[in-house]
Amino acid sequence: MNRRDFFKSAFSMGVGLVGASALKPLYANDEMKEFRGPDVPDVDAIKVSERCYSIPAMGPHPTPENFGMFSNPGFIVTSEGVVVVDTGSSVQIGEMILRQIKKVTDKPVVKVINTHFHGDHWLGNHAFVEANPNVEILSHQDCITTLKNGADKFWFDFMQSNTNNKITGTVITLPNKTFAGGEEFTLGDTTFKIHHFGKVHTSSDIAVEVKNDKTIFMGDMVMRRVANMEDGSYLGSIKALDAVSKMDLKNIIPMHGTPDDMKLILEGKEFMETIYNNVAELYDEGLSDFEMKPIISEKPFMQNVASKWPGYDSAIGKFIVVAIKEVEQNMF
Template sequence: MQSNDLVNTVRRDLIKRFFGITAAVAVGNVPLQVLAYQKDDFFVPDVTPIKISDHIYALYARGAWPTAENQGFFANIYLVDTSAGIVVLDTGTSVHIGRMAIRAIKQHFNKSVVAIFNSHYHGDHWLGNQAFKEAFPNAPIYAHPEAKTAIQNAIGDEWLHQMMNATSGAVKGTQVVAPTEGVEHNQLFEFGNVKLKVHSYGQAHSPVDIMIEIVNDKALYVGDIIMENRIGNPSETSFKGYISTLNEIDQNLKGYLLMPGHGKPGKTALLKSYQEIMNGIYENAVNGVEQGLSISETKDLALKDPRIKKHAQTTAGFEEFGKFVSVAYTQAELELF
């Protein structure tokens, strides 16, 4: 997908999801002050880094979705401790969350940040870039090259509006700071004694997903490609791409520690849960199309699948399961016909 097409597609999706079709013409003119949070204090309470492997620490988020109460801190931030300094994997939803992460780095490591990676262009994973660019102006911010372009070309502003709305303005004061460097699949980085490797297998959760392997620790930051007890909005999902990416992890990184953007890390069981969910949705969508079933009938078919039933009661986001089936059904139709 070309950069302009990607930007236009994402803009339409954001408008539909977060502002309503009738508000589309006004999105670009909505002043952030209209959504201003009622508190004057935007301080995000400190979070203690939790060691999860030899070189990796997690700053765990507070909740599955953005709210005023959690100030938009609903996506994890991971810190990789190297002899050259700290590498940050995603920066959170606001400048205030980013500053909280920087306080944690200074208090617990007393090191500079030498690099930042953004897993994709959804705002909860990069809107904290501003804080890091202010504190560590020479640290590069790496991402998929199309993510860099999209954030620069209006998508960044619209994600900021979205997060302002979702948190009742708790991210106020945040500015869009896009990634500075594009990365490629299999690109290798060395930060002192630690090696990192980029994995990018095409569209899965979003069109611009990257995953970061911490080679020394046999760990993989998966962003939103895998989540613990949560599924995200499927509007940008490629189900075939998703399944293919999960299979790549299964075949090439078996037994690795998988670090999700949402939820706690895990290994084989965490991967299997997402394989069951995505295969269960898409395979039933294919069956529905082949049998001439409606989307509603296909949804009922999928909900009877043991793989889906296993996770339906424990997975946040299943309340919009019909949307997942609808997207998968449409993709199955295109694939089959």
């Protein structure tokens, strides 16, 4: 069997070459390009502030129709180059991000930052290494550790499954440098500050503040979407969002939902407080999760605000279950 027939056979059986080295891309020659997923259509970047841009998601959840483009990658244009915040769910999305950057500036990408380990925030790293093998890709150490412990393969498989294999060709490419939180650095005319508040949406969350623009990229620490909370903490989220609410900011850029002002932070904090505080009270009364759900759903904030967010109906029950676990953990 020649090499072409071998790869056709492998892919027809659903065999993914996930374990391949990121140093040698899967489609390193024209023959291999036959076995990659389709290109992602261009989504123009939205200018949020003088330096900061956000590329809107194509939907609230990963599907074959949106190619897994369900988060909002962002970038900051400085006088010395571009800093990218999150790279999407695939090499194809990463390539699309690079095309949008080129519409805005001819400056090179000098840093990539992954806000946490969920796959829609780092699987596109491959495209940036393809464009520049020496590019810095930074995250919190917990992000790298979690990915190396098996989350990398989990998230690749998750995105493949939910997109009907449209991320094929993506090589798992992990961050190569770390932030601990608290770092402040300058690139040309732009000053950045990195924030790590502890366990929020995950243990590895970092936020990227662009001080000149009074703008912050929040990752998934706040969003107008009811999604995955199983890796996070309600109390950690409340504490983090309270800290951000006291910062001098004009623009909040979430990775799900649209950019906004401080209202987004305040709504996110109230959402977490409404669930956690009510769960703690109802737990003391001996109620089960399915008994709690209608009571919490009747709260004014849930009815008037949160119930309109994508994922509310399908995920609110799970959010309550996760809150119960955290209440129980905090009892001891």
